[in-house]
Structures are given as C-alpha cells and as structure tokens.
Amino acid sequence: MTDDELAAYLDDNGYPEHIVAGGGPGLIRRWCEFVSEVEQGYQYRLHDYRHDLDIRGVLALSGLDEDPAVQAADERLRQVLTPARERVWESTPGEAFWDFGYPQNATGRLRKDLEAAGLLRNDEET
16 A cells, blocks of 8 residues: 555544544554553553554555564563454454454553453453
C-alpha cells in the first residue's frame, strides 16, 4: 500500500486527522506506544482497547507489519496477553494473535468490561 493509499484508507475509515497525517510511521509509533501501555497496565476501557487493536490490523493490511519495530512490539505483546476463549476483536481477518487475547494485568475499567463481555477465562475470574 502506498503512502497515499494508506492516507486515503485511514481517512475513508474515519480515523482522526492526526492518525491520517502521521501515516505509516505514526501507526508504527502508536502500536509501540499501545504495547507499552499494555505492559504497564492499560488504563482505558475495552472500547478503547479494541480501537487500538485496529491500528495493528491496519499495519497488517498495509504491509507495515514487517517493520522491525512492529515485530518487536508484537513479541512483547505476546508475552503479556492471556489467550481469550473467544475473539476479543476482529481487527483483521484470520487468526491474528492480538485479536484473541487480553492483558494479563487487566484491572479497573478494562477488567470490568472484559467481565461484562464474558471474555475472561474461567480461571481468571474472581
């Protein structure tokens, strides 16, 4: 996907202007920031978590998922996800690992939303 095609895709799909303007480098930066947020304890709701997963889906769609920074962030994310018994979100077709897990350290609003959605594994529920 060219830079212009990526910008058009983001714009056509309602991404905020700062995401569109950031292009591929901005998407990569945001994915890496998201993974750091998950590692430290994601402070937002499930709705926000799913939107952040959409960034990874766009990286896959655009071919930017081969970038070394994305690959490194993916490996870090794999280490902190608990496999979900069902898909948490569908950011991309297929069996993307990030769509089938939630943060091991989920607390607060995210944990409550995961519980309400029935996404926590039975052995994780309190």
